[in-house]
Amino acid sequence: MNTKQQIVAYSADMLRTRGFNGFSYLDISRELGITKASVHHHFPKKQDLGLALCEWTEEWLVQGFKHFEEHGISEWDKLQRYARAATKHCLSEQMMCPISALHGDLNKLPLEMQQALQVLDNIELDWVSRVLQAGIDAGEFKAADDPRGLASVFIFSCKGALYYARLHGKELFHQTMQQFEKLIKE
Amino acid sequence: MNTKQQIVAYSADMLRTRGFNGFSYLDISRELGITKASVHHHFPKKQDLGLALCEWTEEWLVQGFKHFEEHGISEWDKLQRYARAATKHCLSEQMMCPISALHGDLNKLPLEMQQALQVLDNIELDWVSRVLQAGIDAGEFKAADDPRGLASVFIFSCKGALYYARLHGKELFHQTMQQFEKLIKE
DNA sequence: TTCAGCCTACCTACCTGTAGGTAGGGCGTC
DNA sequence: GACGCCCTACCTACAGGTAGGTAGGCTGAA
Numbered sequence: 001m002n003t004k005q006q007i008v009a010y011s012a013d014m015l016r017t018r019g020f021n022g023f024s025y026l027d028i029s030r031e032l033g034i035t036k037a038s039v040h041h042h043f044p045k046k047q048d049l050g051l052a053l054c055e056w057t058e059e060w061l062v063q064g065f066k067h068f069e070e071h072g073i074s075e076w077d078k079l080q081r082y083a084r085a086a087t088k089h090c091l092s093e094q095m096m097c098p099i100s101a102l103h104g105d106l107n108k109l110p111l112e113m114q115q116a117l118q119v120l121d122n123i124e125l126d127w128v129s130r131v132l133q134a135g136i137d138a139g140e141f142k143a144a145d146d147p148r149g150l151a152s153v154f155i156f157s158c159k160g161a162l163y164y165a166r167l168h169g170k171e172l173f174h175q176t177m178q179q180f181e182k183l184i185k186e
Numbered sequence: 187m188n189t190k191q192q193i194v195a196y197s198a199d200m201l202r203t204r205g206f207n208g209f210s211y212l213d214i215s216r217e218l219g220i221t222k223a224s225v226h227h228h229f230p231k232k233q234d235l236g237l238a239l240c241e242w243t244e245e246w247l248v249q250g251f252k253h254f255e256e257h258g259i260s261e262w263d264k265l266q267r268y269a270r271a272a273t274k275h276c277l278s279e280q281m282m283c284p285i286s287a288l289h290g291d292l293n294k295l296p297l298e299m300q301q302a303l304q305v306l307d308n309i310e311l312d313w314v315s316r317v318l319q320a321g322i323d324a325g326e327f328k329a330a331d332d333p334r335g336l337a338s339v340f341i342f343s344c345k346g347a348l349y350y351a352r353l354h355g356k357e358l359f360h361q362t363m364q365q366f367e368k369l370i371k372e
Numbered sequence: 373t374t375c376a377g378c379c380t381a382c383c384t385a386c387c388t389g390t391a392g393g394t395a396g397g398g399c400g401t402c
Numbered sequence: 403g404a405c406g407c408c409c410t411a412c413c414t415a416c417a418g419g420t421a422g423g424t425a426g427g428c429t430g431a432a
Contacts, residue, residue: 017293024391038408094293103349104290107203107280118353149361153343160342163289167304175335183369210417224382
């Protein structure tokens with residue numbers, strides 16, 4: 001892994017624990033044992049790093065969805081895998097979803113990053129909508145006239161509960177996902 | 187309104203647009219035309235200001251719930267009023283929920299503020315849980331074995347959709363709330 | 373009434389440590 | 403020599419905070 005990739009990897013961790021404006025080039029330089037100016041060499045402006053992080057996030061998303069599709073034994077199982085993947089680091093390492101982290105700093109992001117974030121949102125909403133629609137078609141879930149709206153409920157429930165789990169413990173997360181499951185199945 | 191109250195009022199706006207770590211004493215001093223040291227006079231450390239903001243948020247919450255209770259003509263109407271109140275500034279002024287804002291900076295908040303935030307979360311979850319339970323008892327909503335988990339779904343759906351509405355427009359917000367309504371009524 | 377002491381609310385000046393960034397240079401590899 | 407990747411040194415502008423001070427108002431005692 002070359003220096004540039006190390007910068008992105010470490011920055012992705014920081015994005016998820018402190019948000020985009022919560023870590024600096026000095027943080028990165030200290031972690032990797034290089035100078036700040038060297039970080040600037042690879043990413044001249046923080047926006048450049050931010051866009052690289054959006055690309056990283058998209059890759060992370062796309063690979064995740066591919067994995068869930070390959071291993072999910074039902075549509076609900078795919079959604080559960082999504083939720084479990086999101087949980088994986090949250091409860092032990094206090095990490096949030098990178099997309100949520102970017103939304104938290106939305107007002108301070110340059111336009112280009114906002115546009116990249118919009119793309120990420122749609123990738124995620126599209127995938128969950130498709131899984132829900134497939135589940136409805138297969139009789140796993142109750143009929144819904146707007147899978148995208150329903151996908152929103154699922155995504156926001158999941159992410160919100162993960163945010164809160166950092167302070168309230170994982171029980172609330174499980175309660176939330178359980179109620180969502182009952183709502184779409186019963 | 188004295189200086190201290192002005193500091194809190196302005197800080198509350200900043201909390202909701204930039205997050206707790208997104209504005210500084212210099213920002214406040216510039217806005218109010220006083221020096222930074224004068225801000226420190228009223229709130230020696232930023233944590234003191236943070237705790238005052240938590241109090242402000244609690245007052246804002248409690249008054250909101252009182253208003254929704256007084257004017258709500260059904261349990262769903264109360265929840266809709268909650269959602270509409272949250273929407274009121276979000277779509278025009280890019281303001282987020284203060285509680286969400288604090289959660290976004292959770293890892294960087296001193297312990298005392300984290301504890302105050304936990305209290306705020308519970309106040310909100312408790313109120314929504316009670317409204318949902320009353321609606322279930324009155325036959326407005328379908329039975330649920332865990333009103334608190336259901337309250338989580340509602341709150342997170344609402345807040346998440348507001349976050350996204352800043353970037354995607356209000357349609358997604360309405361879709362989300364509409365699907366939630368169908369889920370608990372049909 | 374006057375005055376000392378105290379309080380509130382502000383001020384200037386200063387501190388350490390960044391945060392994002394710029395300019396010029398060195399070194400190793402091909 | 404060219405280039406990638408690093409470096410030192412520096413810039414402006416903070417961010418949270420500290421120390422010492424001033425001004426005006428209030429209160430109680432002489």
